[in-house]
Amino acid sequence: MLLEFYGGAGCVTGSCHILKVNNTNILLDCGMFQGKDGHKGENFNFPFEPRKIDYVILSHGHIDHSGRIPYLYKMGFEGKVVATNATKELCEVMLKDSGNIQEMECEHKNKYRREKGEEELEPLYTLKDAENSMKLFYGYDYNKEIQLNKSIKIKFRDAGHLLGSAITELFINDNGEEKKIVYSGDLGNKSRPIIKDPSTVYNGDYVIMESTYGDENHKEGNYFVELIEIIKETINKKGNVIIPCFSIGRTQEILYILNGYVEKGEIKCKVFVDSPLAKEATEVFKNNEFVFDEEAKKLLNLGDDPLDFKNLSFTKNVEDSKCINSHKDSCIIISSSGMCDAGRIKYHILNNIEDEKNSIIFVGYQCNGTLGRKILNKDKEVKILGKIKSVNAKVYNINGLSGHADKKGILSWIDGFEGNPKKIILVHGEDKVREKLAQTLENKGYNVIKPFPGDKITL
Template sequence: MNLSFFGAAKTVTGSLFLLETEHSTILVDCGMFQGGKAMDEVNYQPFAFDVSKVDAVVLTHAHIDHSGRLPKLIKEGFAGKIVATQATNDLCDIMLKDSAHIQEMEAQWATRKKMRKSEPAVEPLYTQEDAEEVLKLFVSIDFDTKTAVTDNISVNFISSGHMLGSGFAEIFITENGKETKYTFSGDVGNYNQPLLPDPSLLISSDYLILESTYGNRYHDDLQTYRTQLLDIILQTLRRGGNVIIPSFAVGRTQEMLYEINYYKENAMLAEFADVPVFVDSPLAINATEIFKRHYHLSDADTKALLAQGDDPLMFAGLKYSSTTEDSIAINFDTEPKIIISASGMCDAGRIRHHLKNNLWRENSSIVFVGYQAEGSLGRMLLDGAKTVKLFGEDVAVNAKIYDIDAYSGHADLNGLLNVIATMQNRPEKIVLVHGEEDSLINLAAEIKKKFNIRTLIPSYGDILDLSLDKEIIGKWDVEALPTKEEMALSQAAPQPQPVASATLIRGNKDILIAIADLNKKVGNLKQTLSESAHDRIMDYVGIINMILQKENNR
């Protein structure tokens, strides 16, 4: 069996693994690359393999870095089935539609800019129609139920505790009368997290393909980070600021609601017991309803709360913002508040508006509670950026920036090693994926030291046959992924283009002075203008600048 790596190879996003046997071909996951414009461009590249020959996709969970290119797959000719748990299917129904909407909106925005330069329109990566079509191919199977996917491949999902519906995918492949088990971890859940049970134990596997996101870090215990978040909230509210929590709409948002409910139920918010909490993400709102439909998959503590009549995802002061008008109104409300909004890495969604309205405020706090990929706006803020670009404007970073990685849905180093340590029959070889270089190298060293198991770290496009002593048997003809430097450059705030000199543009001196004055006034008014008014004015400024530059070049 040949195993090829088209994502999450020496990087964290874009999970996509191609399994080819003599009789059938399947994918495990088909995720989107994330981490700024450079990674976005990789998503647009055609799949390197023949999509029409893929019989099925096994989907470990619904997160976009694992499912986000499924609509593109069908757009390029895939017609097989997509096998996942019922909860994963339910979440993909909202998440892929939401992703398609984002693709269409970003393409429209880019097209408007192109039209000003008489350049061709930008096509979205995929459309709502593509998302609707791919959802028709989903097939649900239960946890702990071995199910045939093709004539010689079966799958069994074991709860991985990472998010609602997530599972370790045990792939059973029969070749020459022998069955071999390949276990794909997907994302391994963190331990002692709200809502979800801990990852289930794996019994055995011939080969293990293991994620490595936090392969070089340890998380704090629950009470430590629960106290840390509470302290940040109280300190910020007492300064009169807002607490902004960029959060993945599915999973992390619900965990944040669980924690705030805990604070309120135990009278821990002191004078801010009635603080308003806004969930500003239509996707998160829909996902919360799906969580409630699947409470039977929750952990023992959550079930105990429900038995007492306490819904941990509902409390006094919780407000959902469904419409654009609701979202805009939040930033006109001067009362200190908590805002939970997507996307978790700040590369898209309403969170960018809330960052624009709060990053410059010294009394506000931005609290990251999930992994921030290289090249993402979230990573830039964690790395100490002093200014960032949002909606065409340079925004100063004066707010306090916090990172509570213990809320991550990913296991830390101990959790990852525990996956191996608790197996009755450990794998012959382990392949490490879904991690940055430092994490991969550290985890490989720890596995070698503790278990003496051969560990491989494949590169993007590598082809492996794990049954061989020399496992790497080839490489697909694919472009290398962007480097860290290229990702950082693509996400960095572009320097303003110089306006054509007034001495070279006959008759336009007054216009240039007016443009400079308008830029200054817009900057001064940014606190009171609506988002749409501010952005529209900046668009007009850009158009006028472009016209003047073209005249200067004639």
């Protein structure tokens, strides 16, 4: 049995590992490289023959894990994509959106290429490719045995990272020898809104584990309260609250938090969610209430839809979006992208950033070079949609909302195993961070491997 690494090895994005056993080729995720990880056109290359892949086991819907499935399909993959039901549904929304983005970005480049008389480029994949690739998806429940073929069965366990996210247990008969691999996917935090905590896994011979925050712990503190205090203060001053927010996962968490305070009568203003993707994703969440955590289920049983409340509205089109600006009273606007580098959020930032009564609250990581990072860095002026604007609004950063387990979380998950696995293979983390986690693990007596793209391990 051979495990080969391609993406997400020594970096965070592009998760893709290949397991070869008894003539069966399984991809563990097929993610897109993002930001600097993908700058050399890595997304256009597969170091394997897509036609020869039998299965993709998909840990969750995030694009850095699922984003190249339509491209795999376009390049000839005809196997099965195996995922949880919720992941399958989220992919339907996310991959189509990704197809649209690929087409738009490509067209943008081609406009200049045509002017210069250069040859036009082809998008990585189109909306149609994304739609067609969905025919290869098979959705399953958590905690059920899924027999892939005679010698391989798998089980999805809750990873607590995003709706539908899974830790995968692979039970393999390798020429008569029973072996178990555990693929952590992205591990979540405990006590997240809506979704369950990461499941404890009790055993495994080989563990492929993420390491994103392997060298630090998240700040302790009640970020719900922090968020609500800022909102109340801003509304009291008759200002608006702008929350740049990733449409899938994070937006629903914010809605869940707001729901509690609206139901208690503590927040009375209008809440706009200005992102068509967030609207669709919220519907997927509602379709999958049975995988919610106990707290969210309790609300449902009491008749309270935790993702819906009085004064909440989702915009349907650009016209609706423009109308938000003419809303007279103070309001909360949740819009994407989370880093303010694209999408409708730019208009809301443009319209609100110069008024000191308003607040901009960041709830996710801001990459270097993005508008979000510039605002967070307290630049006095920023350029938005071609206009120079002064940053007078109050700017906040609530980083307790990370979707990933921190060092403590990762260690407590792996320490949950009864007896040390033979090997822990660290993926999905910057090399520097991974190095530190590896040292911590080695000090605890674990055998750690830190693969890079192209590395192969015999298991």
